[in-house]
Structures are given as C-alpha cells and as structure tokens.
Amino acid sequence: xxxxTQNPRYLITVTGKxxxxxxxxxxxxxxxxxxxxxxxxxxxxxxxSMNVEVTDKGDVPEGYKVSRKExxxxxxxxxxxxPNQTSLYFCxxxxxxxxxxxxxxxxxxxTRLTVL
Amino acid sequence: AQKITQTQPGMFVQEKEAVTLDCTYDTSDxxxxxxxxxxxxxxxxxxxxxxxxxxxQNATExxxxxxxxxxxxxxxxxISASQLGDSAMYFCAMREEGTGFQKLVFGTGxxxxxxx
Numbered sequence: 001x002x003x004x005t006q007n008p009r010y011l012i013t014v015t016g017k018x019x020x021x022x023x024x025x026x027x028x029x030x031x032x033x034x035x036x037x038x039x040x041x042x043x044x045x046x047x048x049s050m051n052v053e054v055t056d057k058g059d060v061p062e063g064y065k066v067s068r069k070e071x072x073x074x075x076x077x078x079x080x081x082x083p084n085q086t087s088l089y090f091c092x093x094x095x096x097x098x099x100x101x102x103x104x105x106x107x108x109x110x111t112r113l114t115v116l
Numbered sequence: 117a118q119k120i121t122q123t124q125p126g127m128f129v130q131e132k133e134a135v136t137l138d139c140t141y142d143t144s145d146x147x148x149x150x151x152x153x154x155x156x157x158x159x160x161x162x163x164x165x166x167x168x169x170x171x172x173q174n175a176t177e178x179x180x181x182x183x184x185x186x187x188x189x190x191x192x193x194x195i196s197a198s199q200l201g202d203s204a205m206y207f208c209a210m211r212e213e214g215t216g217f218q219k220l221v222f223g224t225g226x227x228x229x230x231x232x
Contacts, residue, residue: 033220042120042207042222043161050218058219090161092220101149101217102168107161 002027004108006091012114013081021076021111023091031094032074033058033105034066036087043090049074081115088112118142120208120223127228129198136183137193137226139208145169147213150191151220152182155205164206167191198230 004025013019025032033048035058045058049068063085065077074093078085089112092105121140129135141150152164167175167182175182183192195202208223 031218035222040224042224043209044222045219048218056218059221088159092161101147101211101213102166103149103211103217104151104163104166105220106163107153110159110161112159 004093006108006111010112014116016080019078023074024072025093029093029095033092034076035090038087083115086115119221122223122226124226131232134196137206139191141189141210143212145213149211151209152193153207200230203230
C-alpha cells in the first residue's frame, strides 16, 4: 500500500531532551516536507526537501533540523525541545522535485508531540 | 497579509444539502495551484481537489467541486449532497510560482458539521 508513515504517533517528552520523529514513504517520491498544526493557525511548513541531500527552510524552521540521506526517509529532529513545540506534526511527500503547481502532497498520519 | 484566508471558522449543514466553504488567496504570481484537504476527527489529511491557475474549467471530483473565480482570487469548495462523513475540518492551500512551487501554504481551516 502506498503510504507515508510517521513514528512515533504520540510522544510526551521533557524540555531539552533530544528527539527524532521519523518519516518514510514508499512511493519513490522526490519531494518531502514537514508541517506543524496548531489550533487557529492551520498547517505551517517547517522544512522541505526536493531530493536527497537537498533541504530548505519553510516558514517556521527555528528549533528544528532535518536530513535527507535517503530518498524514502526524512526525519525531523528537535535538538532541544521546548514547550512551544508542542504540536501536531505531519510529514508529506509528493512525486516531483521540480517546480509543478499541480504536484499533490500526500500526508502521513501525524505525530502528536507534547513537550513538558 | 494572509496568503490564504478562510473566513468561516465553522459551518453547519443538514445531510443531503449542498455547502460552500470559502477560500480567498493572495498572490501576485500568474502561475499557482490551489488545493483542498479534509481532516476528519481521526486527524489524517486527505487530499480532495486541485485547481491550477491556468485551468479554464472548474475542477470537480465526485461530490466536490471548486468554484474558481480568478479575478476575485477565490477558490471555494462546494460539497454537494452532504453526508454525515463529511463532518471534518477543511483546509484550503496554495503553491505559488514565486516560491518555485516548493512551499504549500494553508489557511486556518473551516470546521464543517453535517447533521442528520
């Protein structure tokens, strides 16, 4: 089944404890992206990647890191989480890495993170 | 200025009726793509429909259609014959040529409740 998977789905942690949320897609998609969703704010893009070893900042990159060493994986790293990073996180992927307005993004199931 | 504006925080509709969810956008680019996503209470993001800025006809996908008025910069989602399963959050999103189509910007969403 074609899908984007995220792990863990739920995570409660404490301030300053490094964590990684994994994202994997099995559709051979070039493009991957991370979003956070907060009440009243919709989804905001954190980072995106057009291809292996190519990543760029979205609108809210502060406090996050990403890497794209393999095409299928795009982990999100919080080196020193803070309570304001408590949110619902989504990973998404789409087929093409080159500019195309119609390239549809498909989303993972989401990871609910709580930072105490 | 907000790139995507969804002015209806919540909408109510009775089963089998049609409903329109509003979306206005702000861009100076000629080429852009508009998307609608559905987020049920289970949390996943489901792609519904896409409209390109150069598409001459309004997009349709089953019971979903997009009322695209380019001059007014609006891309309203029309759901015909509402079903109980349509109760969800609905997000409008846009990709613009100015960002190389690499960023997907979301509105704040509209919560739709379909009653029997």
